[in-house]
Amino acid sequence: MASMTPEQHHLVERVRALVDDEPDVREVSMFGGRAIMVNDKMIVSAGRSGDLLVRVAADRHETLLREPGAEQAQMGAGRVMEPGWVTVTPEAITDDDRLAFWVDIAMRHNRVVTGG
Secondary structure, eight states: OOOOOHHHHHHHHHHHHHHTTOSSEEEEEETTEEEEEETTEEEEEEOTTSOEEEEOOGGGHHHHTTSTTEEEOBSSSSOBOOTTEEEEOGGGGSSHHHHHHHHHHHHHHHHHHHOO
16 A cells, blocks of 8 residues: 555544444555545545545535535546545544544445445
8 A cells, every 4th residue: 555644644543443343444545545444335535635535425415515624525636526425624624523523424324335
């Protein structure tokens, strides 16, 4: 795996602590970041700058974009990702409760799509 930036490493450690009780967790380099997979599905990916790509239910996408620091996810320069992918700025997840909010949203979606 590619080496992580300090910001990315710190974020991955924080996410790992939140999903530590899950039975099937692994990391994969994906989307230019370090993805955290639960039950073989990505829940979040820590970007090199400390931003967080979050997999969410498509029907909650627009509502979640109203959360502080949430943005429409993009794949590369100007290629908008489909509903269900939200990027959260590093500044919006410095607080552990805000990071837990996003990981919880991702885990809820994960449980629906994996039947877990």
